[in-house]
Each structure stands twice: as structure tokens, then as C-alpha cells.
Amino acid sequence: MSDKLRGLLNEIDSSFKYREDMIDARARNIAELRDSIRASSDYDERIRLYGRLIDEGRHFQIDSMLMYYSEAKEDALAHGDIENVRKYEIGSMELMPLKIRMHEAIVAIDTTDVSALSKSNRIAFYKSARQVYIYFTTIYSHWDVNMELLERVGEFSRLLVSELAEEDDGYFLYKATADIADNNLSLSIATLRDYLSGIDASHPNFIDATGMLALAYFRRERYDDWAYCIALTALVENQRGYIDGEALKQLGRWVYESGDASRAYAYIVIAEENEVRSGAVVRSVHVSDAMPFISNAYRESERNSTVLLCIIIGCMIVILILVGVLFYRRARERAELADAKDELARANATKEVYLGRFLSLCYIYMDKMQDVCKVVSRKLAAGQTEELYHMMRTGKLEDEQKELFYREFDEAFINIYPTFIRDVNALMKDGFKLGDENAGHLTPELRILAFMRLGLDDSSKIARFLNLSVNTVYTYRNRMKNRASDRDNFEIMVMEIGRL
Numbered sequence: 143m144s145d146k147l148r149g150l151l152n153e154i155d156s157s158f159k160y161r162e163d164m165i166d167a168r169a170r171n172i173a174e175l176r177d178s179i180r181a182s183s184d185y186d187e188r189i190r191l192y193g194r195l196i197d198e199g200r201h202f203q204i205d206s207m208l209m210y211y212s213e214a215k216e217d218a219l220a221h222g223d224i225e226n227v228r229k230y231e232i233g234s235m236e237l238m239p240l241k242i243r244m245h246e247a248i249v250a251i252d253t254t255d256v257s258a259l260s261k262s263n264r265i266a267f268y269k270s271a272r273q274v275y276i277y278f279t280t281i282y283s284h285w286d287v288n289m290e291l292l293e294r295v296g297e298f299s300r301l302l303v304s305e306l307a308e309e310d311d312g313y314f315l316y317k318a319t320a321d322i323a324d325n326n327l328s329l330s331i332a333t334l335r336d337y338l339s340g341i342d343a344s345h346p347n348f349i350d351a352t353g354m355l356a357l358a359y360f361r362r363e364r365y366d367d368w369a370y371c372i373a374l375t376a377l378v379e380n381q382r383g384y385i386d387g388e389a390l391k392q393l394g395r396w397v398y399e400s401g402d403a404s405r406a407y408a409y410i411v412i413a414e415e416n417e418v419r420s421g422a423v424v425r426s427v428h429v430s431d432a433m434p435f436i437s438n439a440y441r442e443s444e445r446n447s448t449v450l451l452c453i454i455i456g457c458m459i460v461i462l463i464l465v466g467v468l469f470y471r472r473a474r475e476r477a478e479l480a481d482a483k484d485e486l487a488r489a490n491a492t493k494e495v496y497l498g499r500f501l502s503l504c505y506i507y508m509d510k511m512q513d514v515c516k517v518v519s520r521k522l523a524a525g526q527t528e529e530l531y532h533m534m535r536t537g538k539l540e541d542e543q544k545e546l547f548y549r550e551f552d553e554a555f556i557n558i559y560p561t562f563i564r565d566v567n568a569l570m571k572d573g574f575k576l577g578d579e580n581a582g583h584l585t586p587e588l589r590i591l592a593f594m595r596l597g598l599d600d601s602s603k604i605a606r607f608l609n610l611s612v613n614t615v616y617t618y619r620n621r622m623k624n625r626a627s628d629r630d631n632f633e634i635m636v637m638e639i640g641r642l
Contacts, residue, residue, distance in 0.1 A: 143400060144366060150373045151397070151405070154390075157380045158412065164383035165419075172199045176210070185221050189214075196233060201384035204240050204421040211237075228263050236270040239277035240386060241421065247274050265305050272298035272319070276353075287361065296323020315351050322358050330358045343378045352378070353389070369396050376409075385416035544609055552583040555592045559640045566591060569635055574625035586610070587618050591636050 175195040182188050192214040199207050211234035218226035231250075238247035251271045256264055272295055279291040299319035306313045314337045321330035334355040341348055356371035375389035394409030521529060556562065563579035566588065570576065577585045584592060586608065593604045601615040608615070619633075626632035 144370075147366065147370050147373060150370065150377065154373060154377050154380065154393075155405070155408075157377060158408075161380055161383075161412075164381065165385065168198065168202055168383040172202065172206070185217070185223075188217060189223075189226060192217075192230075200233075200237070201379075201382070201386045202420060204237055204386060208234055208237055208241070225260060225263065228259060229266060232263060232267045232270050236273045239274055244278065261305065265302065268298045268302045268305065272302065272316075287357070292323050296320045299323070312347055315347055315354065318358075319354050322354060322361065325361075327358050327362050331355065331362070334358065343381070349375055349378055349384075349387070365396075369393070372396065386420040387416070390416070548589070549583070551589070551592075555584065555596075556582070559592075559595070562592070562595070562639055563588060565639045566636065569626050569628070569632060570622075571625055571627055576622070587622055590615060590618050591622070594633060595636055595639060 172195065175191055175198060179188050179191045179195065182191065192210065195210055196207070196214075199210065211230045215227055215230040215234075218224075218230065232254075235247055235250045238244070238250070251274060254267060256267060259267060275291055275294040275298065279288045279295065296319060299316040302316040303313065303320060306316070308314075314333050318330040318333040318337065321327075321333065334351055338348070338351050338355070341351070352371045352375045356368050356375065359365070359368040359371060372389050372393050375387070376393050379385075379387040379389055390409050391413035394406045394413060397409060398406035521527070561579075563577050563584070567575045567577070567579075576591075577588050589608055590604055593607065598604060598607075601619070602612050604610075605612045605615045623629045623632050628635065
């Protein structure tokens with residue numbers, strides 16, 4: 143399918159949006175003209191209005207138009223206007239095939255005394271007879287052309303050419319039609335293309351000309367060009383609000399054969415709606431064989447669409463599950479982050495407590511130092527040097543201060559690292575525990591480890607704080623390493639206790 147034809151199909155699809163508006167507008171115009179005719183008392187005015195009514199409604203509601211032709215004929219007959227009586231008889235003859243009144247139309251053509259007609263009515267008769275045989279043939283079909291009936295179309299086209307001058311409108315249209323019947327296809331195509339270049343889509347003969355050009359292309363087996371002409375005819379019919387045409391139906395069949403079942407189905411459905419509205423029963427001839435295939439293809443397309451929809455829904459469900467998992471992980475990470483923040487907050491609170499205890503311990507030492515200074519001053523003033531010397535020699539004062547320091551240090555450290563004793567014992571071999579976590583204080587070994595955990599790794603400084611010898615501190619450290627499950631990494635693992 144060419145880009146040009148694809149663009150034309152898109153125009154047809156877009157024109158469907160305004161289809162009802164065009165049909166409603168044509169129906170209103172016909173109703174207004176009908177009411178004006180019935181309200182007019184002037185015969186000449188009514189004849190003029192009948193002409194407008196016929197032009198407006200000849201491609202609309204066939205039954206109504208046949209009725210209006212009959213009313214106009216009776217009006218003309220009542221006024222002795224035989225010229226218009228013949229005119230309306232000829233006009234109604236053209237619509238008979240659309241109601242499958244084939245025999246009646248043929249009888250009317252064959253029994254008409256053409257020699258008795260005026261030139262204008264004779265031209266109108268040839269036009270109507272030509273159109274009747276166009277309806278009889280399947281020239282808009284993509285699969286058959288009845289050459290015998292096409293010859294009759296050519297016959298009446300030649301008669302029209304004989305009645306018209308070259309400058310008359312329609313002359314080259316009818317000449318090209320005669321050439322098609324005579325199998326002069328290249329000449330007819332050139333003539334019709336030249337004719338169409340000189341008129342626009344609003345011209346009364348535009349649809350007739352595109353239909354004849356489609357026939358010429360079809361007989362030359364140029365089916366893409368045939369389809370383009372049929373599509374152009376369908377577009378103009380839709381834009382004008384014509385609902386008795388064949389083009390959209392034949393286009394639907396071609397679109398179906400091109401693989402676009404969905405579009406074909408839409409075209410056939412609209413064509414059937416037009417057929418019902420217009421009453422052009424003959425238009426149903428080519429729907430019966432195409433509709434089942436198109437309907438089946440459309441249902442298959444719907445099934446494929448359903449499968450595709452299910453796949454899309456399945457993919458969306460998987461995506462939702464993945465998104466849910468990501469949200470769950472993000473929520474869990476946020477919860478862990480909140481826990482970490484709480485832990486940091488608790489650690490900060492503990493450090494504040496530790497600083498408070500440190501300040502308290504410093505205050506106690508300052509207070510005790512003042513008390514010691516007072517005692518020493520008092521003893522010296524009283525000359526009790528021996529008693530003062532005995533007090534210092536026994537170490538009683540020093541022991542009291544050490545006990546106070548150990549108690550305050552143990553309580554502060556356990557408050558900062560409440561699981562320290564349990565975590566250290568977990569690093570030891572079975573049977574070698576360094577203290578009871580429920581005791582509320584630290585053993586000398588645990589105090590050494592506590593100082594190390596606080597970053598004081600120098601054994602001499604630790605010995606000075608704990609009032610121990612350096613050798614004793616080394617001995618404790620080596621003994622704890624030897625009792626640990628992982629001797630080489632024991633002190634490193636102690637440093638990791640309580641770390642966030």
C-alpha cells in the first residue's frame with residue numbers, strides 16, 4: 143500500500159467524525175425544500191424547488207426520492223406540462239435498479255420513444271439509461287466485470303457524445319466511458335485524468351469520473367490505482383453525505399484483502415448502515431460474501447488483542463510486584479535507619495551520662511582532695527605528725543579513693559556498653575569466663591579490656607590507672623589471649639564490641 147493511499151484512508155477515517163453532521167444537514171435541507179414545495183401556490187416556483195430537491199436527495203433516501211418524482215410528475219401532469227412529466231419519468235427510471243426493480247427499468251428504457259423527446263430530455267434519458275446499466279454491472283467489483291452490460295454503458299455513452307459538443311460539461315467523461323467499453327484503456331485513463339484535473343470534488347460529475355477511472359485501472363489490472371480511485375470516491379461521498387454509494391463497501395473488501403481486518407470491518411458496517419438509511423437494496427449484493435470473512439478476521443483480531451492485553455496485564459502485575467518488593471526493601475531500610483538513629487540517640491544519651499559521671503567523679507576527687515588537705519593541715523597544726531604518717535603509711539585513704547574510682551568507672555562503662563561482659567565471654571573458650579554480667583561490676587581482667595575498648599592500649603598507662611604493675615597487666619592480657627577462641631584477633635574483636 144502506497145503512502146498516498148494510506149494517507150487517503152486516514153482522511154476517510156477522519157471524515158467519519160463528521161458523517162452524522164453531513165447526513166443530518168442534508169436531511170434538514172430536504173425537509174425544508176419539501177415543506178417549501180407544499181407551502182408554495184406557484185407552479186413555476188414548485189418546479190424550481192423540485193429541481194433543487196432532486197439534486198439534494200438523489201443520493202440519499204431512495205424511497206422518498208421516488209415519491210417526490212411521482213409527486214412532481216403528478217403536479218406537472220395536472221398543469222399539462224408534458225416536458226416535465228417526461229423529465230420526472232426519466233429521472234425516476236435511474237433509481238429503479240437501487241430498489242431491485244431491474245425489469246421495470248429495462249422496460250422503461252426499451253419502450254421510450256427517444257425520437258419524441260426534446261434534446262434536453264433526450265440527453266437526460268441517455269444519462270439515466272447509462273446509469274441504470276452501470277448499476278447492473280459489477281464494475282465496482284474487484285473480481286468481475288460483465289462485458290455485455292458494460293457494452294450497453296458504452297452504447298449510451300456514445301449517444302451522449304453525439305448529442306454534446308466538446309465544450310459541454312461531461313463530454314469527455316462520456317467519451318472516456320465509451321473508450322473503456324471499446325477497450326481503449328490507455329486513452330480513457332488519459333482522458334479521465336485530464337478531465338479530473340479540471341474539476342474539483344464539489345463538481346457533480348466528480349464521483350462519476352473517479353468511478354470510471356477506477357474501472358479503467360481495474361481492467362488494466364492496476365489494482366493499487368483502482369483502490370486509490372475507489373478510496374477517493376468513498377471520501378467524497380462521505381464528505382457530501384451521500385449514502386447510496388458502492389465505493390465504501392468495495393474499499394472495505396480491498397482493505398480486508400490487504401490485511402487490515404479492523405478497518406475493513408468498520409467500512410463494511412458503515413456501508414450497511416448507509417444501505418439501510420438510503421433504502422438502496424441493490425448495494426447489499428456484495429456484502430454477503432465479504433462480511434463473514436471480515437467478521438471472522440475481526441474477531442480473530444479481537445482475540446489477538448485480548449491475548450496481547452493479557453500479556454500486558456501480566457507484565458504490569460510483575461512490574462507491580464517488583465515495585466512492591468522495592469518499596470518493601472526501602473521501608474525495611476528506612477526502619478533499619480530509624481533503628482540506627484535510635485541507637486545513635488541512645489549512644490549519645492549514654493555518652494552524656496558517662497560525661498556526667500566523669501564530672502561527678504572529678505568533683506568527688508576534688509572534694510576528697512580538699513578533705514585530705516584539711517586533715518593534713520589539721521594534723522600538722524596540732525603537731526600530730528606521727529599519726530599523719532601512720533595514716534598515709536597504711537594506705538587507707540588511697541584504698542578508699544581506688545574503690546570509689548572502680549565503682550564509678552564500672553557503673554559508667556557498663557551503662558555505655560551493657561552487653562560488654564556477655565560479648566567478651568562469647569569470645570572465650572568454653573569454661574573460661576571473665577565475669578558475671580549480672581554482677582554489676584568488672585573484674586580486673588575486664589577493666590583492662592574496658593580501658594582497651596575506650597582506646598587506651600598502653601599497658602603502662604592502664605597499670606597506673608588500675609594501680610597494678612606493668613608486668614601484671616601484661617600477664618592478664620596474655621592469659622586472656624590464651625583463653626580466647628581466636629587468640630590472634632582477640633583484642634581486635636574486643637575493639638569491635640558495641641560498634642555501630
